Amino acid sequence: MKTLAALPKQTSAPAKLISPSTAARTPTRIAPAVSTESQFVPLIHASKVVLHLRQIHAQILLQGFSWSSLLATQLVSASSLRNAIDYSISVFSQYHPKNVFLFNALIRGLVKNARFEVALSHFVLMLRSDARPDRMTYPFVLKSTAQLFLRRLAGELHCMIFKTGVELDSFVEVSLADMYVKIEELGYALKVFDESPHRLDSRSTLLWNVLINGCCKKGDIVKAMELFHTMPGMLEENVRPNDFTVVSALSACAKIGAVEAGLRIHKYIKDNRFRLNAAIGTALVDMYAKCGNIESASQVFSETKERDILTWSVMIWGWALHGRFQQAVQCSKQMLRSGIKPDEVVFLALLTACTHAGQVDLGLNIFDSMRLDYQIDPSMKHYSLIVDLLGRAGRLNEALKFIEEMPINPDLVIWGTLFCACRAHKNVEIAEFAVTKLLELEPKHPGSYVFLSNAYAAVGRWEDAERVRSSMQDKGVGKGPGWSHVEVDGQVHRFVAGDNAHHKDANEIHQKLEEIMSGARKQGYMPGTEWVLHNIEEEEKEDALGSHSEKLALAFALIQTSPKTAPIRIVKNLRICGDCHSLMKYASIMSQREIIVRDIKRFHHFKDGTCSCGDYW
C-alpha cells in the first residue's frame, strides 16, 4: 500500500481548500492512498475519530478530482455521528450542488445532535433548492418540529407530506403520529392512526406503541388500555404487542392504580414468554407498587436479574410510598453493593421515605451524604423535602433557618410547604411570614398557584384566592380537577370532584354518601371545614367536601361490592384532605372493610378506624 507521502505532488489549486495547518497535520500512516473515490467510503466508515475524517477529507481534496456528493454525504454523516456537527456543516457548505442525500445526511446529523432549529432551517434551504424532500427527510423534520413544539408548522408539514404522497410510508406515518403526540394533539395522532393503511401490518406495532404511549402521557388511560386490548385480538393480522407495548401499558396501569388490568398484562407477559429484562421488570415493579401491592412488587424485583438504576429507583419509591422506610434504606444499600451509584431521583425517594416516617435526623444525614459523598447538587425538590421533613415534625424554626441558609432562592413550593406545616402545627407567626414571602414571589412565578391560593385564603383575601384559582384554570397549568379512580370487577371508574351529576348512579351515590356521613357523625366525625379554601358559608363548605372525588369513589365502591370481597382501592391524583382522611377511618369501622387510598404522596391503609400512615402524612 502506498502512503499519502508517496502520492504524486499536487498543485496548489485543490490544496488551498484546506487550511495549511490541516495540510501540515496530514499524516503518513493513518489513511492509505486510494485511487478511486469509492475506495474512500470504507475508510470513512472505519474512522474512529474526527481527526481521521479531516485527514481523509484533505486527502480527497489532494487527489485532485472533483469530489462526489457520495463522499460529501458520507463525510457529513460520519462526522455528525462523532460529535462533530460543526464540521458536518462546514463539509456540507463546501459541496455544490446539494442533492437530497446530502441534505438528508445533514438534517439527520443535526437532529441527532439536538440542533433542531438548525435542522429546520436547513429543511427550508432544501425547499428553496432543487432537492426535494423524500421519505428519509420527513422523520427528522417532524421530530424537530415536535421537539420545538411548533404546532403551526406541524400542520403545514402534514399538508406538504399529504400533497407529495409520501404519507403512505410507514416510517413517515409513525413520525407524524409521534409528533402529534408530542405536541399534545392526540386527536390528530389518532386520526393518522385510524387512516393508516399500515395499521394491520406486522411491522406496525410501532405505530400502536406510539399511540398507546401517547395516550398514557396525555392521561387518557382508558383509551390506552382499549388500544392495548385490541392488539392481541389481532394475531391473525400479525400485530402483536412487544416489549415497548407492555411497558407503556403497565405504566398506564401504574398511573391509575388499575391492579386487575396490570395483573392481566403480567399474565400476558408470562404466557408469551417475554424476557424479564430491566425495562419490563421496572414497569412491573412500579405497577405493583403503585397499585398497592408492595409484596408482589418486591417479588418481581427479586425475579428481575437485570437491574438498572430505574429498577432500583422504582423499588425504593415503592417502599417509600408504603411508608416502609427501613426497606427503602436497605434497598438503597443493596443497590450500592451491586455497584450502582444513586442519582438525584433515588435521593428524592429516600428523603420521601424519611419524611413519611418522621425520620428527621436520618433524613438530614442522607441529605448531607448526597452532597458530600455523592457530589449531587440538591435541587429545589430536595430542599423542599427537607423543609417538609422538618416542618411535619413541628421543627418549624429549624425549617425556617434551613430555608434562609439555602444556597438557591427558595421558590413558591418551599414557602408553601412551610406554610402547610405551620397550619398543621398552628404556628401563626411563621405562617404569616411564609405568606408574605409567597405573595412577594407571585409575579415572578406564574407557574405555581396552589400554595398561593391557599395563602390568600388563609388571610381571608378570598377574591385574590379566587383570582389565582381561575387564572390557574385559564392557563391550564394548575393541578386540574381532582379525580379518583376505583376499580370494580376489573373496570376502572373515574370520579371528579364536585361533578357527580353525569354519573348514571349519581343519586344512589349521593344517598350512600349521606348515609356514611351521618353514620360517621354519630360516632364523632366532625367535618373538617378548614380544609376547604373557598369563601363560602359553613354548610356549603360541608357540601363541597361531600363531593370530593375520593368520597364519591368510596360510596360507589361500597354500593357495588360486597363486604367479603377484596379491599376497596381508591387512587387519587392529589393529596387526600384531612376531612376525607378522617371520614375514611369511620367508614372502615362502619363497613368492616379495608380501604386503601393511594394519593399523590403515599398509600393509606384504613382498617378498623386507623390509618397506616398514623395520621402523619
Next chain:
DNA sequence: ACTAGCAAGT
C-alpha cells in the same frame, strides 16, 4: 440511512 418504552408534587 429513519421511527417507539420504564423513576420524580404542583
